[in-house]
Amino acid sequence: MRMAAYHLPSQVSGFVTETLSFGEVTLEVPRLTPALLGEVIGHLETARERLRKRKGREIAGILSEVFSRWKDRTDPLRRAAEMALPVVTRFSPAMVVHGLDLLCQGYGADAFDQLLQEAGAEEDLEGFIHLGSHLSRAYAPVLTTHVLAGNIPGVGLPGLIAATLLGSASLVKTASADPLFLSLWAASVARQDPEIGECLAVLWWRGGRADLESVAFDHAEVVVAYGSEQTVHELQGRVRSRFLGHGHRVSFGVVGRDVLGRAEDVAERAAYDASLFDQQGCLSPHCLYVEEGGVVSPKEFAELLASAMATWAERLPPGSLTRDEAVAVRKFRGGYEAQGMAGRDIALFMHPQALDWAVIYDADPTFTLSCLHRTVLVKPVADLSEMGGPLRAWRPYLQAAGVAVTPERIGRLAGELGRAGVNRICPIGRMQVPPLTWHQEGRFLLRDLLRWTDLEV
Amino acid sequence: MREPVVERVLNFIREPGQEEFEPLALEVFAFQYRQNPAYRRFCDGRGMTLDTITSWKEIPPVPTAAFKLVDLSCARPEHVFVTSGTSQGAERRGQHGFPWLDVYHSSLLAGFAAYLLPDGARLRMLILAPPPHLLPTSSLSHMLEVVRKAYGGEGSAYFVGETGIDLSGLVRTLREVEARREPVCLLGTSFAFVQLLDVCLHEGWGFRLPEGSRLMDTGGFKGRSRELSRDELLRLYGEVLGIPETLCINEYGMTEMGSQFYDNALSNWVHGRTRARFKEVPLWVRTRVLDPVTLEDLSEGEVGLLAHYDLANCGSVMAIETEDLGYRVGEGFEVVGRAPGAEARGCSLTVEELQERR
Numbered sequence: 001m002r003m004a005a006y007h008l009p010s011q012v013s014g015f016v017t018e019t020l021s022f023g024e025v026t027l028e029v030p031r032l033t034p035a036l037l038g039e040v041i042g043h044l045e046t047a048r049e050r051l052r053k054r055k056g057r058e059i060a061g062i063l064s065e066v067f068s069r070w071k072d073r074t075d076p077l078r079r080a081a082e083m084a085l086p087v088v089t090r091f092s093p094a095m096v097v098h099g100l101d102l103l104c105q106g107y108g109a110d111a112f113d114q115l116l117q118e119a120g121a122e123e124d125l126e127g128f129i130h131l132g133s134h135l136s137r138a139y140a141p142v143l144t145t146h147v148l149a150g151n152i153p154g155v156g157l158p159g160l161i162a163a164t165l166l167g168s169a170s171l172v173k174t175a176s177a178d179p180l181f182l183s184l185w186a187a188s189v190a191r192q193d194p195e196i197g198e199c200l201a202v203l204w205w206r207g208g209r210a211d212l213e214s215v216a217f218d219h220a221e222v223v224v225a226y227g228s229e230q231t232v233h234e235l236q237g238r239v240r241s242r243f244l245g246h247g248h249r250v251s252f253g254v255v256g257r258d259v260l261g262r263a264e265d266v267a268e269r270a271a272y273d274a275s276l277f278d279q280q281g282c283l284s285p286h287c288l289y290v291e292e293g294g295v296v297s298p299k300e301f302a303e304l305l306a307s308a309m310a311t312w313a314e315r316l317p318p319g320s321l322t323r324d325e326a327v328a329v330r331k332f333r334g335g336y337e338a339q340g341m342a343g344r345d346i347a348l349f350m351h352p353q354a355l356d357w358a359v360i361y362d363a364d365p366t367f368t369l370s371c372l373h374r375t376v377l378v379k380p381v382a383d384l385s386e387m388g389g390p391l392r393a394w395r396p397y398l399q400a401a402g403v404a405v406t407p408e409r410i411g412r413l414a415g416e417l418g419r420a421g422v423n424r425i426c427p428i429g430r431m432q433v434p435p436l437t438w439h440q441e442g443r444f445l446l447r448d449l450l451r452w453t454d455l456e457v
Numbered sequence: 458m459r460e461p462v463v464e465r466v467l468n469f470i471r472e473p474g475q476e477e478f479e480p481l482a483l484e485v486f487a488f489q490y491r492q493n494p495a496y497r498r499f500c501d502g503r504g505m506t507l508d509t510i511t512s513w514k515e516i517p518p519v520p521t522a523a524f525k526l527v528d529l530s531c532a533r534p535e536h537v538f539v540t541s542g543t544s545q546g547a548e549r550r551g552q553h554g555f556p557w558l559d560v561y562h563s564s565l566l567a568g569f570a571a572y573l574l575p576d577g578a579r580l581r582m583l584i585l586a587p588p589p590h591l592l593p594t595s596s597l598s599h600m601l602e603v604v605r606k607a608y609g610g611e612g613s614a615y616f617v618g619e620t621g622i623d624l625s626g627l628v629r630t631l632r633e634v635e636a637r638r639e640p641v642c643l644l645g646t647s648f649a650f651v652q653l654l655d656v657c658l659h660e661g662w663g664f665r666l667p668e669g670s671r672l673m674d675t676g677g678f679k680g681r682s683r684e685l686s687r688d689e690l691l692r693l694y695g696e697v698l699g700i701p702e703t704l705c706i707n708e709y710g711m712t713e714m715g716s717q718f719y720d721n722a723l724s725n726w727v728h729g730r731t732r733a734r735f736k737e738v739p740l741w742v743r744t745r746v747l748d749p750v751t752l753e754d755l756s757e758g759e760v761g762l763l764a765h766y767d768l769a770n771c772g773s774v775m776a777i778e779t780e781d782l783g784y785r786v787g788e789g790f791e792v793v794g795r796a797p798g799a800e801a802r803g804c805s806l807t808v809e810e811l812q813e814r815r
Contacts, residue, residue, distance in 0.1 A: 090802070150804040177802055228801065228810050248806040280803025323782075326749035327762060327796035331780060332808070334520030340502055341495040341519075342527035348502060353752050369808045397806050 002026040003084060005179040007186035007202040009043035010194075012036075020179060020204070025087040027179055029204045037215045040201045044169035045142055045219075047198035052140070052167040054195075056125075059165050060112035062193045067107040069188065070100060077188045081153075081181060089151040089178050091278065092317040096153070099277065102433055103154045107161070111436040115446065116165065118437050125166065128455050135455040140166035141221035141242075144449060147207075147235060149227040151177035152277050157185070158436055159224040159244075160200075162445045164189075169199040171216055175226075179204040207231065213238060222449050244448055246441060249282035249399035250369065252289065253428050254413065255301065256384055256405030260294030263304055266404045269429025270376075271308030273402055275357070276432045278318050279372040283400045283424075283431050286370040287377035291384055299347055302361035302378035306349030309357040309374060318356050318374055325373065329355050332371030336360050365390050384413050388420050395421035402428040459532070462488045463557060466741070466771045470563045473740035478768075482513040482743075485771050492531035496774050499523070513743060518764045518776035524551030524713050529773040532556035538596035540712045541679070553596070553712050556772035561715045564769035565600050566607050568739055572719030573642065573673055573706055574608060575727040580669070582613035583630060585645025585653065591619060596712045597675065601644055609642075622649050624656050631664050631698075640669035643698070647674045647690070651682035654690075657697045665699035671723065672700050675708040677794070709736055709792050713777055715769030716742045721789065735786035741768040746785045747778075749796075757785045760793055 005020070005027035015036055020027040030036065051059075070078055078100065085096045128135035144163040148156040156172070160182070163170045174182055183202040190197020205212050207227075213235075217223055222242045225235045232245040253270050260266070274285050288305070290298035321329065333350065340346040345363035357374040365379050367390040381387060384405065391398060398421040405413055414425050423442040424434060436445070462484045469476050487507055490497050496519065500506065505517050523529065524540070526549070534554025541550075555561050574580075582605050589598040605613050616627040634641050643650075650672075657663065672694055678684045685693070687707070694705045703726045710717035718736040725732060738744045743766040746755045755761040763783045766776050782793040798809035 150802060152803045155804055226804060230810075230813070246804070248801060248804055248810060250806045277803060280801075280805055282804040282806075284803075284805055286805075321750055322799070323749055323760065324796050325799040325802075327780070327782070328799040328809070330749055330762070330778075331520070331522070331796075334778065335522045337499060337502065338520055338523035338526045341499045341523050343495075343498075355750055369806065369811060371808055372803075372805060 048169035064109040071104040090319040138450040141168045145220035146172045147225040148175045172202040174204045251400040253285045253402040255290045257291040257294030260296040263296040267304040267308045273431040275312035289381040298380035306359040313356040391420040400424040402431040404428040516776045518778035525549045530554035539594035575724040580642040582609040585649035587617045588615040638667045640667045643672040648682035671704035735789035
């Protein structure tokens with residue numbers, strides 16, 4: 001199977017392509033030069049002048065139509081994604097289908113409405129308005145450059161959507177782990193509304209190409225970048241304009257003793273959160289804290305979670321592991337087996353041979369990273385009010401907490417988690433479906449892209 | 458009086474023709490399951506008990522990490538060896554206690570004699586490793602001392618002291634034996650050999666060590682020398698020391714095991730066999746190459762995790778799952794090395810990323 005994994009403004013032509021091989025899928029990408037990239041950016045900037053005049057609300061309508069067409073599994077772009085993404089991203093076919101469905105659900109018309117309402121940005125962009133003692137006007141970036149990472153379909157979409165809603169053109173550098181999905185998405189936007197399509201360029205190059213990156217960064221007013229802390233830090237050093245970095249993050253779950261009467265249901269939801277995208281996402285829980293003193297002990301909860309993990313492994317089978325990944329997973333789980341041999345209070349629940357999933361009960365409440373690939377740690381916590389302790393050292397990396405507690409306790413727990421640095425608290429079972437209005441990294445999605453000019457009279 | 462199964466293992470190592478591997482392996486397993494509470498906990502955790510195991514392949518191998526956390530001896534050890542750590546730095550070290558050193562010695566001597574001295578040679582040994590009094594917890598130093606005492610010719614000596622490797626003394630000795638046409642056996646760590654080679658290359662020194670001279674290197678470079686490929690090492694041993702490839706034998710051993718593996722190149726040559734060079738497996742050991750995903754045996758040439766079932770480990774745990782990668786060749790295997798850490802696929806922070814930072 002051979003397909004194009006790029007999207008360009010229609011006037012760019014006459015370039016040479018090269019191929020990226022992913023087993024039986026071959027992806028074609030333009031062979032980029034600084035001159036070609038400069039030409040692409042020129043076209044984006046010109047096309048953007050027309051987009052700028054359109055209302056955010058109208059663009060939102062178009063984008064929600066784009067997603068509603070993605071719901072249709074007979075749509076050619078969706079079919080291309082379903083065929084190629086399992087090979088490219090190494091998620092199982094069922095996971096790819098499920099992941100695409102989730103995206104469509106998350107980006108309905110309501111989601112866009114809420115985002116625009118919260119930001120209130122539309123009026124700000126149209127002229128100077130009174131803001132406190134003076135007048136202020138917001139300007140959207142002419143060009144936003146997005147540097148993406150990882151294989152999870154849809155990472156980076158919120159930033160891309162936000163830029164588009166504001167009338168900014170976007171240059172996207174796709175992730176090596178998935179150069180395909182966003183180029184298909186851009187094609188679906190262009191199909192729906194060619195004028196918006198002219199303002200999108202989706203390209204891949206090997207990260208670190210300084211000649212290309214200086215062009216991509218120097219022309220952008222905002223650079224949004226995903227990646228490891230090292231990559232993000234390194235990129236930041238080369239960006240002179242506004243830089244919005246998204247380093248790798250960790251998430252976890254919290255289960256209160258008062259909901260353990262329905263422990264099976266909670267375990268089922270938690271297993272879904274941990275199984276989705278094979279636990280590779282920044283919203284995937286590494287560990288679950290289970291409060292002691294309920295009708296089910298934390299160790300018993302681990303066993304229930306294990307059986308739910310097994311069920312989800314059948315519903316949404318895990319993707320394939322490379323040899324090195326499998327060795328790393330085995331080493332991690334083996335390390336806990338060894339601790340169990342040494343007499344520590346550890347219990348392992350896992351498939352005896354395959355590496356499909358594992359639940360490790362560890363009586364030590366220290367927050368611990370998992371090796372991922374559906375390996376969840378279950379840890380006891382004496383009382384939810386003590387949750388801040390184990391999280392302290394992880395503050396810079398904390399992302400979401402999926403919680404299962406009774407409504408009376410949520411306020412206090414949320415306060416505790418928010419102070420600890422968590423930027424999203426949601427019900428367990430909903431961890432992987434953040435709303436478009438989520439303040440990722442504790443920031444505003446739309447407003448962070450804006451530049452303000454104040455006028456004092 | 459020790460358990461009869463230990464005597465049977467000892468006899469098996471000394472005269473392998475007497476018994477079959479499998480029934481003895483199952484008895485050793487039963488003994489270890491009974492005598493070793495930590496191992497029993499491990500087996501029970503995996504749902505494996507005395508009743509469920511009917512073939513040696515079902516015996517659950519312990520991850521080598523366990524040696525870092527728990528005493529795996531089945532009886533009071535006569536001696537405890539400690540792993541040397543790896544280039545990855547300050548991690549916790551593994552410990553392996555041997556309750557019966559005579560079993561260990563029988564195994565190590567039989568292996569060494571078969572693959573380093575298949576022609577019955579008795580050579581002066583020049584050892585590029587610390588003597589056991591300087592590093593009493595090193596299983597390599599212990600092994601080399603046992604070998605030296607059993608097979609070393611007159612003038613055998615260590616060339617690593619408290620201040621490190623004595624390169625000038627070694628070079629002087631090499632000059633002497635070269636002049637006297639006295640074949641020698643060089644034994645030591647790979648990084649010590651690279652240090653020797655680098656000095657010789659730098660100074661322009663070269664040797665034509667007398668015919669019959671041979672060399673055994675072992676272990677990784679552990680950040681203590683530059684890293685050379687196997688082919689590059691063999692080429693330099695030939696060029697700098699004048700020892701032909703056939704007589705350069707790599708040993709693969711680990712503190713966690715009582716038995717070692719050697720290249721069969723020299724024994725092939727002495728016995729007139731023409732077959733590929735690989736690590737041969739002694740009769741009292743079985744080595745499997747496992748698919749890390751399924752733990753099924755891989756076919757010849759496919760790279761997977763090495764697991765060893767070593768009867769000489771009758772005093773601790775016989776079945777060991779290593780973190781080393783290798784592949785099957787003929788009736789033996791070849792080692793590829795440690796698996797590198799896996800890269801992040803998604804956007805979650807990984808253990809590997811965190812370790813790199815620290």
